[in-house]
Amino acid sequence: MAESQSLVPVAAIVDLILGFVTIALVRRSGDKEWVEKFAGLIIGWILVLKGLEYTFTSVMETIVANEGLWIIDSSNNLQDSFFRFAQRTCKTISILLLVFLPFVYPYPILQRKWNIKVVTASICVLSLILSTISILTDYRHSDGEWFMLIPGMMILVLVYIRFLLMEIETGENSHRRMSLVAGLLLIAMLGEQMTYWLAQVISINNDFLARFAVEWSLWEPSTFGWLGTNLVLSMGASTILILLFFESWRTYHMGISGFSIIVYLVGIVGFTAGIVDYAIMDIVRSCVETECESFPAAFEIWYDFTSETLVYLFTPLIFMYILLNFDIIDSDASENRWLTRIMVILMLLIVSSSVIELLQSFLPVPEMISSAALAMVVAIFIGWEERIMTNLMREGDTVSQKLMEMDELILLKIDERDYDIMSASMASVVFFSLIICALYSAVI
Amino acid sequence: MSDFDGSFGAIISNLFKDNGTKAAYLPCVLASALIFSYTSADLVLNQTDLVDYVKTEKNWNIVFENNIVDDNGDNLTFEFDDIWADGDVKVIDFFLDDIPVDDGHFVGYIDVKVIPEECNGRTGSEGRCENGIWISDGGEWECDSISATLLGDNSTLTGQWFDSGNTLSGSDSDCEPIYLRIVTYPNYNLHQSFNQTAVNEYQALSPWTVEGWGDGVVSVQINLDVNTYGGFGPADDSEEITILVSVHQFNPTASLVSEQ
Numbered sequence: 126m127a128e129s130q131s132l133v134p135v136a137a138i139v140d141l142i143l144g145f146v147t148i149a150l151v152r153r154s155g156d157k158e159w160v161e162k163f164a165g166l167i168i169g170w171i172l173v174l175k176g177l178e179y180t181f182t183s184v185m186e187t188i189v190a191n192e193g194l195w196i197i198d199s200s201n202n203l204q205d206s207f208f209r210f211a212q213r214t215c216k217t218i219s220i221l222l223l224v225f226l227p228f229v230y231p232y233p234i235l236q237r238k239w240n241i242k243v244v245t246a247s248i249c250v251l252s253l254i255l256s257t258i259s260i261l262t263d264y265r266h267s268d269g270e271w272f273m274l275i276p277g278m279m280i281l282v283l284v285y286i287r288f289l290l291m292e293i294e295t296g297e298n299s300h301r302r303m304s305l306v307a308g309l310l311l312i313a314m315l316g317e318q319m320t321y322w323l324a325q326v327i328s329i330n331n332d333f334l335a336r337f338a339v340e341w342s343l344w345e346p347s348t349f350g351w352l353g354t355n356l357v358l359s360m361g362a363s364t365i366l367i368l369l370f371f372e373s374w375r376t377y378h379m380g381i382s383g384f385s386i387i388v389y390l391v392g393i394v395g396f397t398a399g400i401v402d403y404a405i406m407d408i409v410r411s412c413v414e415t416e417c418e419s420f421p422a423a424f425e426i427w428y429d430f431t432s433e434t435l436v437y438l439f440t441p442l443i444f445m446y447i448l449l450n451f452d453i454i455d456s457d458a459s460e461n462r463w464l465t466r467i468m469v470i471l472m473l474l475i476v477s478s479s480v481i482e483l484l485q486s487f488l489p490v491p492e493m494i495s496s497a498a499l500a501m502v503v504a505i506f507i508g509w510e511e512r513i514m515t516n517l518m519r520e521g522d523t524v525s526q527k528l529m530e531m532d533e534l535i536l537l538k539i540d541e542r543d544y545d546i547m548s549a550s551m552a553s554v555v556f557f558s559l560i561i562c563a564l565y566s567a568v569i
Numbered sequence: 570m571s572d573f574d575g576s577f578g579a580i581i582s583n584l585f586k587d588n589g590t591k592a593a594y595l596p597c598v599l600a601s602a603l604i605f606s607y608t609s610a611d612l613v614l615n616q617t618d619l620v621d622y623v624k625t626e627k628n629w630n631i632v633f634e635n636n637i638v639d640d641n642g643d644n645l646t647f648e649f650d651d652i653w654a655d656g657d658v659k660v661i662d663f664f665l666d667d668i669p670v671d672d673g674h675f676v677g678y679i680d681v682k683v684i685p686e687e688c689n690g691r692t693g694s695e696g697r698c699e700n701g702i703w704i705s706d707g708g709e710w711e712c713d714s715i716s717a718t719l720l721g722d723n724s725t726l727t728g729q730w731f732d733s734g735n736t737l738s739g740s741d742s743d744c745e746p747i748y749l750r751i752v753t754y755p756n757y758n759l760h761q762s763f764n765q766t767a768v769n770e771y772q773a774l775s776p777w778t779v780e781g782w783g784d785g786v787v788s789v790q791i792n793l794d795v796n797t798y799g800g801f802g803p804a805d806d807s808e809e810i811t812i813l814v815s816v817h818q819f820n821p822t823a824s825l826v827s828e829q
Contacts, residue, residue, distance in 0.1 A: 335619060359605035
């Protein structure tokens, strides 16, 4: 058996590759509508920022020789470290991008010529302000950033419900495109929190939060920070319950779909996790009542295979699916085709090999067998490359086409330079935010 | 010609155009708000103060209640009595795994008292010792030479063999008892109280609640050299020796002194 490994470095590589390729492909997709180009850029930058965040997390894990997302810094190496500041700063900027994405995609709430300028400026200004305030207040209020996600989540849920009901009412399949994108974005944004839905509904997540606040020296939230964490957990719980309810209703009327199965899987994972969490409450509360006891190995494995895998491996795949299946990037253009194919095969291979490694960490599988399994996966991906690509781009229609059919989208003539200015601004704000982190960690 | 102008009002109006959407959306928002409300109330009212309390270091005073492990009321854990011949070297084992240590108690130290036949303070013994001669109504005897050792090498006894409070060996030829002691619990000192800094009572007590100390076998080696006195007493070629073993247990309790 191999030693259990952290998924964070893999996630960093996957997100960075996918992010930069997405930004490059969006720049080459000149004929796309402004909705797709703008959304593609935001998604690309979200992936880049997540990749940077995970890179800094990996460095921190190496420093404290600890695995997993949550770091126990018993020797106090990270309290004033650049890597801690940089990781939180990248997280803040990626949250801001997530906040604005639902205003643009799939149903643009902002349909004005100035929208790219205003959104870019808002993200840049808020990034600098929030990351500076967070550093100065030792990240006590940082989790309150999740409150900004409320409008975006409300928009996505509204779009999902509206178009799902329209599909059931009219029987028109094209409505599914909108509800599917909204649903996938909800899972991409809140997938981890969705796997804790039962624990949140019966309010035992609070015991976990209390434990983590005691156990992790780097997490000392204020009341506002506590509420922010609770908010994102509540949003995850309520959105998966909404998705479960409406997907069941849709399945009853229209038959089951691949997305329904994904929603049911996440729901079942959350239900099982809730029961498992309840079973280990004595261990969870030990940190507060007595002294911290370690979680059982089986619990750790379960967590690795559900929440962690969903966050680190499947979230970038969901974004990739949205980019390709809803034609955000022009994957048919001859100059984009090879890059798209490389990206898809690379993503699938990295994720497959990571899952095989994860399996090897607790199953007594000899390395020869796992190498053979990986070779089989490679052969399947190469042999079925055409079919995989065709399936990924099956929808073929953009959401803007659907909205134009419904006469609910204004075709704005946005200057192409605005997109480049957005990318340049994002790169600049990331650079300057990291400079602030470096300076602050050097002077304190 | 399209009526849609891309204004915010028109967009919101489009999203809520269908009555079904309004009817389905409102309960979803209310349910989400409900989940957030009661979990937040639980978090703020029950957890945040608790976490603040747990994360604050406090001063605790640790005191110990001490007594002897004793199942028959004689204030002894083991008693062994035997007659030794001159030159005997014997090892007597006392098995601690079977003794009834009370719940919440831990073995702090073990006292061993070796009492020769003619001895000051022996129950029923009347006489006095002068210059190594035991003088009583029945005659005069020279005190025997006895040495006693708590065997540490290859011992299964889990204890603090290098503690400064130990007395691992002793000898006597003045008709006095020999006292031995082995401290079993780390840093345990009788009748002392400690000040400890910890976040809660459990952690304050945790250094004093470690299981496993004081298990195994106490082995006492006795060497006897019978001295025969040429006085008025009968010839003395053997010795009755009594070994008393007291296993001392303690129960630690912590009381809060102040919050730092």
